[in-house]
Amino acid sequence: xxxxxxxxxxxxxxxxxxxxxxxxxxxxxxxxxxxxxxxxxxxxxxxxxxxxxxxxxxxxxxxxxxxxxxxxxxxxxxxxxxxxxxxxxxxxxxxxxxxxxxxxxxxxxxxxxxxxxxxxxxxxxxxxxxxxxxxxxxxxxxxxxxxxxxxxxxxxxxxxxxxxxxxxxxxxxxxxxxxxxxxxxxxxxxxxxxxxxxxxxxxxxxxxxxxxxxxxxxxxxxxxxxxxxxxxxxxxxxxxxxxxxxxxxxxxxxxxxxxxxxxxxxxxxxxxxxxxxxxxxxxxxxxxxxxxxxxxxxxxxxxxxxxxxxxxxxxxx
Numbered sequence: 406x407x408x409x410x411x412x413x414x415x416x417x418x419x420x421x422x423x424x425x426x427x428x429x430x431x432x433x434x435x436x437x438x439x440x441x442x443x444x445x446x447x448x449x450x451x452x453x454x455x456x457x458x459x460x461x462x463x464x465x466x467x468x469x470x471x472x473x474x475x476x477x478x479x480x481x482x483x484x485x486x487x488x489x490x491x492x493x494x495x496x497x498x499x500x501x502x503x504x505x506x507x508x509x510x511x512x513x514x515x516x517x518x519x520x521x522x523x524x525x526x527x528x529x530x531x532x533x534x535x536x537x538x539x540x541x542x543x544x545x546x547x548x549x550x551x552x553x554x555x556x557x558x559x560x561x562x563x564x565x566x567x568x569x570x571x572x573x574x575x576x577x578x579x580x581x582x583x584x585x586x587x588x589x590x591x592x593x594x595x596x597x598x599x600x601x602x603x604x605x606x607x608x609x610x611x612x613x614x615x616x617x618x619x620x621x622x623x624x625x626x627x628x629x630x631x632x633x634x635x636x637x638x639x640x641x642x643x644x645x646x647x648x649x650x651x652x653x654x655x656x657x658x659x660x661x662x663x664x665x666x667x668x669x670x671x672x673x674x675x676x677x678x679x680x681x682x683x684x685x686x687x688x689x690x691x692x693x694x695x696x697x698x699x700x701x702x703x704x705x706x707x708x709x710x711x712x713x714x715x716x717x718x719x720x721x722x
Contacts, residue, residue: 431465434458435473436498439491442480518547519707522558522570525651526671527694530722531587532571535715546707555626562697568708570697573626582698586719588691591631593683594658594665594672601664602681609687615640617663619654620647627692631666634690641666655680668692
């Protein structure tokens with residue numbers, strides 16, 4: 406078809422058409438031709454045959470009611486009508502491409518938010534290494550760590566306030582999956598200058614003065630484990646000196662107020678040289694840690710990426 410014949414055909418097209426068939430394919434086609442300066446190269450970039458690209462341009466020109474490219478020039482140059490439209494839609498296409506890239510990043514877990522729960526004693530040995538690995542690959546993700554007792558963290562995972570958590574075992578729930586990941590033994594936390602910390606002999610439960618024992622809140626997993634352990638003397642299961650958290654418990658131990666029965670990782674929470682972990686020869690009890698994940702909703706891409714990093718770090722330990 407000659408250029409004059411083509412122009413004549415366009416003149417008979419309906420101007421201001423209500424045609425709603427214009428789509429992103431049309432817009433990308435004309436912008437690719439503008440960028441490449443060639444129908445053939447643009448078709449190659451878009452992965453279509455030249456005839457299909459020519460038909461796409463014909464469709465948008467029919468919608469526009471005028472030619473967008475001067476086919477007599479080599480390379481084909483935008484007409485004034487086409488150039489105005491290209492310039493006007495260029496920022497729109499750039500913004501759309503940016504949004505699509507962000508969408509893909511979210512889908513791959515490269516952007517977004519991640520909310521992790523952890524008992525304090527799980528952060529240094531397990532959570533921190535996984536966070537370091539995760540952030541090296543996902544620096545744009547906004548990551549928040551929430552520390553609390555297992556039951557609270559389990560509830561937060563179940564009702565979607567947290568993506569996942571690493572904590573002791575919580576009560577069974579149909580909204581929660583709990584997979585064991587590690588275990589550490591219970592022992593005695595003492596100030597470094599406490600007689601039991603300096604003892605050259607094996608320390609036994611009977612060596613502990615019940616009046617010196619600092620107990621943890623009854624809602625914590627550690628306190629429940631101790632309370633249900635048959636080998637623990639009744640005199641050591643409860644007492645007048647109590648703390649709400651492991652951190653408060655360790656502060657009291659360090660100050661020489663008393664001693665505490667705790668898992669090893671909890672005692673070594675801050676690698677404090679003022680606190681010693683003393684094994685007990687007649688206390689065979691472990692605190693297990695679990696990965697808590699939702700049972701009734703799919704994990705987000707960022708959560709899946711963190712789980713992979715977490716699993717990799719566990720395998721290296």
